Amino acid sequence: MRWAVLDTPINELSVAVDDTAVCGVHFGRVESAGPPRDELSRRTVAELDAYFAGELVEFTVPVVARRGSxxxxxxxxxxxxxxxxxxxxxxxxxxxxxxxxxxxxxxxxxxxxxxxxxxxxxxxxxxxxxxxxxxxxxxxxxxxxxxxxxxxxxxxxx
The missing domain is CATH 1.10.10.10 (Winged helix-like DNA-binding domain superfamily/Winged helix DNA-binding domain)
Structure with a gap:
């Protein structure tokens, strides 16, 4: 799992991706988070930026919940x-x-x-x-x- 961080109007968000999907979003900076370095991280950050700019109303990045009942x-x-x-x-x-x-x-x-x-x-x-x-x-x-x-x-x- 790789973490990327982005600035948003609601403060920093950290986004976790693996090789196939976004698997986590965290309010604030996760210690290991940095700039997006892989294609999925860049795409996720771009979609979140577009969402906060009012330009995106539906996310297209693949997501997966790895836990939960x-x-x-x-x-x-x-x-x-x-x-x-x-x-x-x-x-x-x-x-x-x-x-x-x-x-x-x-x-x-x-x-x-x-x-x-x-x-x-x-x-x-x-x-x-x-x-x-x-x-x-x-x-x-x-x-x-x-x-x-x-x-x-x-x-x-x-």
Missing amino acids: EFERAVWREMTRIPYGETVTYGEVAKAVGDPGAARAVGVACNRNPLPVIVPCHRIVGAGGKLVGFGGGLPRKVHLLELEARVALQRAWS
Whole structure:
């Protein structure tokens, strides 16, 4: 696994890649992270830069979650189905993965998401649209949601 670091509007992000896929995103700098040195790292950094610039609404880099329970993996797959610029509740995700009473477990799975931003756990909110919980901190979640809302509106009105 190789780590690359990039500066973003939500501070540094470290991205882990192996020979075939992106396997981790970490808020902050991982000690071994440096500039992207291989093609997949460069492509991932370029896509993240484009995302934060409002130019990319869907990531195309291959991703893989190397850990997680069956339930967590189901939640992470469901996250990838949430459209750019939209939100769903923890309860809605729980229902979509077949366990309507598991809203809190969905929150735990969100917190354990190994690929935040690329696998958009920030698009999941509390009941009634309340902003609750985010592994990267609520200010980062707000920034990501505001970015996507602004870009979605710009695209809809242009």
